[in-house]
Amino acid sequence: NAGVTQTPKFQVLKTGQSMTLQCAQDMNHEYMSWYRQDPGMGLRLIHYSVGAGITDQGEVPNGYNVSRSTTEDFPLRLLSAAPSQTSVYFCASSYSTQGNEKLFFGSGTQLSVL
């Protein structure tokens, strides 16, 4: 059982380049999210999805796009990378939103924008 798989694990970009961070889960979870983690700031929500075809913005959505064409995949696109987007990115998924249903996290993508 792979859980939540993120690729790549590391990436270096130049300012202005675009790229897509991949996230896939094999648990048939409806809910998926992208967070970024910066020193001293914890994890902040970028975008989230409550099902295929449905996405919405989180706390820090600027500079990022998402789509959810299937239940399994939730890619995060950086259209024109900026140094401020240097961060560790986590994808997460959850089956439901009630009770003690926890988030399952991917292993993270460390992104550096030069």
Add this chain to the structure above:
Amino acid sequence: AQKITQTQPGMFVQEKEAVTLDCTYDTSDQSYGLFWYKQPSSGEMIFLIYQGSYDEQNATEGRYSLNFQKARKSANLVISASQLGDSAMYFCAMRDPNFGNEKLTFGTGTRLTIIP
């Protein structure tokens, strides 16, 4: 808007001692959920414990327990008999009752170091 405050950026604790990591939260909602996650140096996020706002008893999971004081809006994590492997970052998080697990608000974390 939800807010989570973790006031201890770092803590050093002797091995085998108990440790309490502080977490306070701010919400006007009556129904909410609180989580604690552990992030070791390898970087993955590990779920530790969950407390629902209507749960009458404090949550426990092995050596982890949550000291939930609703009136004070605090949800402190207690680790009993600390081990070297407990050295990690610890994050408190809250689920927005108007949404769900797709939208958690995290605190800034506490770095715990266990001293042999």
